[in-house]
Amino acid sequence: MKNLKLISNSPIETTKIAQALAKFLNIGDTVVLTGELGAGKTKFTEGFLTYYNLQDEISSPTFTIVNEYKSPLSTIYHFDVYRLADLDEFYAIGGDEYFDKGICLIEWGEQIEDALPLELIKISFEKNSEDDNSRILNFEAIGNKYEKILDSLSFELKN
Template identity: 65%
Template structure:
């Protein structure tokens, strides 16, 4: 488990860019945390690495947005509104896992459906300083986190 203290949205985005620079097709990144904890800013930074920052839109109502890179697609999920895991299967969510990189906001809601290898990042706020975020990164299965 690795902890990262972010003092700003920019630091969160820079961390995301470092992780993006080492990402490959088939990687799954699960983002967990309360509303406003930095999950979408992380995704914004991740997409910036691939020059896709102008295309970012929240998939809250569509559940998944697809972004194309020259080598593979990036799938950005927001599963907050799903009532249960059956809804994830109903949209074919599991079919995306090997097709590109998946970033899943509120991924704890579907954790039982995830393949064995993924990166889970839990976002929490510092109660004394509202700008600070604590990101706890945990690798599962064969997923290896490069130095961040």
């Protein structure tokens, strides 16, 4: 397990961080986003989609559970599993079958913890009490592959 803490000073910076991460992810990779309302999860997803030139198509998956964004590089699946009653409902909709088919960004992933891939990246978003525009992004990489991705991301953002 490896951690990385990043400070974003504006929504635009959050999207830049997301774009940088997108560069290192491939089909079959999973990212779980946690944080309270308005903490920047959606902004992050928007930035992520910008890398694939899909930023104009973003909509909230709150009611659809999952939104699909198709690009030639990979399909992006944006989940919000808040409304699922339990793990069984996630399996019943074939939720776990999405993991190999594209890149999955999952909001409220802690609700389906036992169905998530064993290796993934978790990002928790925290508001900064001293600055309304600022956010703390805590990255947690589980698994060799994701630890390397975090190293690459950290290097990329420093340069």
